[in-house]
Amino acid sequence: xxxxxxxxxxxxxxxxxxxxxxxxxxxxxxxxxxxxxxxxxxxxxxxxxxxxxxxxxxxxxxxxxxxxxxxxxxxxxxx
Amino acid sequence: xxxxxxxxxxxxxxxxxxxxxxxxxxxxxxxxxxxxxxxxxxxxxxxxxxxxxxxxxxxxxxxxxxxxxxxxxxxxxxxxxxxxxxxxxxxxxxxxxxxxxxxxxxxxxxxxxxxxxxxxxxxxxxxxxxxxxxxxxxxxxxxxxxxxxxxxxxxxxxxxxxxxxxxxxxxxxxxxxxxxxxxxxxxxxxxxxxxxxxxxxxxxxxxxxxxxxxxxxxxxxxxxxxxxxxxxxxxxxxxxxxxxxxxxxxxxxxxxxxxxxxxxxxxxxxxxxxxxxxxxxxxxxxxxxxxxxxxxxxxxxxxxxxxxxxxxxxxxxxxxxxxxxxxxxxxxxxxxxxxxxxxxxxxxxxxxxxxxxxxxxxxxxxxxxxxxxxxxxxxxxxxxxxxxxxxxxxxxxxxxxxxxxxxxxxxxxxxxxxxxxxxxxxxxxxxxxxxxxxxxxxxxxxxxxxxxxxxxxxxxxxx
Ligand code: SF4
Ligand code: SF4
Numbered sequence: 001x002x003x004x005x006x007x008x009x010x011x012x013x014x015x016x017x018x019x020x021x022x023x024x025x026x027x028x029x030x031x032x033x034x035x036x037x038x039x040x041x042x043x044x045x046x047x048x049x050x051x052x053x054x055x056x057x058x059x060x061x062x063x064x065x066x067x068x069x070x071x072x073x074x075x076x077x078x079x
Numbered sequence: 080x081x082x083x084x085x086x087x088x089x090x091x092x093x094x095x096x097x098x099x100x101x102x103x104x105x106x107x108x109x110x111x112x113x114x115x116x117x118x119x120x121x122x123x124x125x126x127x128x129x130x131x132x133x134x135x136x137x138x139x140x141x142x143x144x145x146x147x148x149x150x151x152x153x154x155x156x157x158x159x160x161x162x163x164x165x166x167x168x169x170x171x172x173x174x175x176x177x178x179x180x181x182x183x184x185x186x187x188x189x190x191x192x193x194x195x196x197x198x199x200x201x202x203x204x205x206x207x208x209x210x211x212x213x214x215x216x217x218x219x220x221x222x223x224x225x226x227x228x229x230x231x232x233x234x235x236x237x238x239x240x241x242x243x244x245x246x247x248x249x250x251x252x253x254x255x256x257x258x259x260x261x262x263x264x265x266x267x268x269x270x271x272x273x274x275x276x277x278x279x280x281x282x283x284x285x286x287x288x289x290x291x292x293x294x295x296x297x298x299x300x301x302x303x304x305x306x307x308x309x310x311x312x313x314x315x316x317x318x319x320x321x322x323x324x325x326x327x328x329x330x331x332x333x334x335x336x337x338x339x340x341x342x343x344x345x346x347x348x349x350x351x352x353x354x355x356x357x358x359x360x361x362x363x364x365x366x367x368x369x370x371x372x373x374x375x376x377x378x379x380x381x382x383x384x385x386x387x388x389x390x391x392x393x394x395x396x397x398x399x400x401x402x403x404x405x406x407x408x409x410x411x412x413x414x415x416x417x418x419x420x421x422x423x424x425x426x427x428x429x430x431x432x433x434x435x436x437x438x439x440x441x442x443x444x445x446x447x448x449x450x451x452x453x454x455x456x457x458x459x460x461x462x463x464x465x466x467x468x469x470x471x472x473x474x475x476x477x478x479x480x481x482x483x484x485x486x487x488x489x490x491x492x493x494x495x496x497x498x499x500x501x502x503x504x505x506x507x508x509x510x511x512x513x514x515x516x517x518x519x520x521x522x523x524x525x526x527x528x529x530x531x532x533x534x535x536x537x538x539x540x541x542x
Contacts, residue, residue, distance in 0.1 A: 010294065015297070025159070025162070025163075026159070026163075029156040029157075029159035030156065030159075032145060046143070047143035048142055048143065048250070048251075049267070052268050052271065
């Protein structure tokens with residue numbers, strides 16, 4: 001795998017993992033995620049399942065933003 | 080080293096194909112200290128969930144119930160601030176130790192180091208010494224090599240699975256978890272986290288190892304900002320060691336124009352990140368002190384004084400004095416002590432019961448046939464104590480106010496109850512349309528367990 005791609009993957013997945021841990025702690029202490037999952041029809045989902053989905057949701061959102069930050073900053077540097 | 084330089088070197092080394100490192104086994108004072116650190120921390124991790132206190136796991140993060148049990152305390156979602164403060168304390172402790180002793184955390188206590196150490200130990204037990212491992216890896220694939228490798232990975236996998244199981248045991252009572260794993264009755268989400276954490280352990284400690292420290296660890300990137308000229312670092316004494324070169328024990332160093340370093344490269348061979356400490360301070364150095372131990376052995380064999388590689392400070396290398404108690408250290412200590420004592424004090428003195436009053440929104444008030452004015456509410460009582468309690472509820476603020484709740488109210492330890500409440504007053508007692516009232520909840524068995532809540536009682540506009 002070339003350097004660019006390796007840095008892109010590590011750079012977007014790794015910091016966002018820590019952000020997701022922090023966000024889950026803060027958000028889920030205020031809101032019970034199973035209230036949200038039951039609102040959107042996932043009534044069968046266990047509590048642990050709701051927390052897990054919430055965590056991965058945060059991770060995905062942060063990784064997405066990190067991914068674009070890297071792409072855009074690279075474009076800016078290359079210009 | 081400037082940040083730019085280090086970033087460039089990180090990028091260029093990421094570009095290279097990773098060369099597998101075979102850190103040589105090392106014995107000595109610091110190796111023993113590391114074994115002590117590793118076994119204490121692993122002992123805590125693996126044993127803690129099995130310890131019960133008052134019939135309950137001593138540490139349990141009960142997500143479904145939204146309660147964290149830590150020692151004798153129960154933390155509720157509203158206590159998140161305490162956990163946040165404890166995390167801030169942990170960060171300050173890390174700053175303090177880094178400023179004092181450099182990468183003490185990395186070398187002795189970081190989970191990455193701790194688990195890698197165990198994986199390396201397993202690898203040595205199965206594949207043999209550093210040279211045996213290198214020889215084995217050079218061999219063409221053959222049944223013996225396959226058997227040895229399969230054995231190593233099988234032991235790594237079992238160890239990782241046990242680690243993943245313990246991790247889930249911090250969230251689901253571990254004594255129930257063990258049989259459900261044995262009988263394949265684990266819930267889907269528990270199974271997911273069990274496998275996720277096992278895989279993370281296997282990948283990080285078995286495969287990635289020093290790469291986590293070099294490319295992925297945020298602390299490694301910013302720790303240089305916390306070091307100063309008085310922080311302990313591991314360093315090679317170039318003045319004494321150079322010029323390097325091989326020699327016989329009996330050689331006259333002055334005649335041969337040699338320093339104390341025999342250029343045996345053992346310090347490089349033991350280094351878990353594969354660097355040469357003789358090239359100066361490098362960000363890759365995790366401060367494990369393996370090179371100190373091995374070099375001291377060499378010095379002993381040569382009958383030279385020890386500590387060619389040693390813990391030192393930049394100031395002492397420059398011939399200046401080292402001050403340990405400098406302003407930043409004192410500030411860190413003061414902050415740490417004040418936050419920590421604040422947290423302990425406030426956790427110890429926080430109310431062990433809370434009372435919430437919700438006014439019924441459907442009607443402001445109701446008048447009964449005998450002229451009494453009634454307001455209805457829902458009350459929530461949360462018993463945060465570790466024992467059950469019975470409470471009496473009293474209402475004050477308006478003369479002659481009477482409540483529909485017949486005391487005592489029984490609430491189990493760590494539980495919440497919700498009940499309707501109807502308050503009634505005679506119209507002549509009302510001073511205005513909206514009156515403030517106070518509800519007091521008092522435990523029958525403990526005078527200190529009490530709480531108060533304010534509410535409003537609504538009556539007609541012209542009472
Ligand atoms: S272990 Fe000591 S003597 Fe050997 S190369 Fe390293 S610094 Fe020199
Ligand atoms: S240079 Fe020495 S202290 Fe630093 S990581 Fe390598 S062996 Fe450990």
